[in-house]
Amino acid sequence: MGVGIQVEKLNAWYGKGQALFDINLNVAANHATALIGPSGCGKSTFIRCLNRMHETIPEARVEGRVRIGELDAYNGTSPTQLRRRVGMVF
Ligand SMILES: Nc1ncnc2c1ncn2[C@@H]1O[C@H](COP(=O)(O)OP(=O)(O)O)[C@@H](O)[C@H]1O
Ligand SMILES: [Mg+2]
16 A cells, blocks of 8 residues: 655645644555545645645645655646646645
8 A cells, every 4th residue: 555645744825824734644545535624624725735726826825745656746846747647626
């Protein structure tokens, strides 16, 4: 069971408002994984950080590390390369 997604110290903001706080999470490859939580807890924000859709929102920003398989999402990987792998999320 390989690790498909590795997230380390992920923080995300909308302007001055912080939505994600130091998220650390490993998601196994080739398994169905559900992200469950109350409305507004940050599920969509988190998923948009996986393929760099969050940063398309004006004044939004991300810090931390996301690896998708062998790709380092925020270091040396273009959003286009990343989205070929991750696809679109809404
Ligand atoms: N476009 C946005 N601008 C400002 N704040 C946002 C925006 N989208 C979401 N938020 C805020 O970020 C937090 C997480 O929201 P979200 O990721 O949509 O939660 P969920 O998907 O779990 O319902 C909430 O406080 C929400 O109000
Ligand atoms: Mg949502």
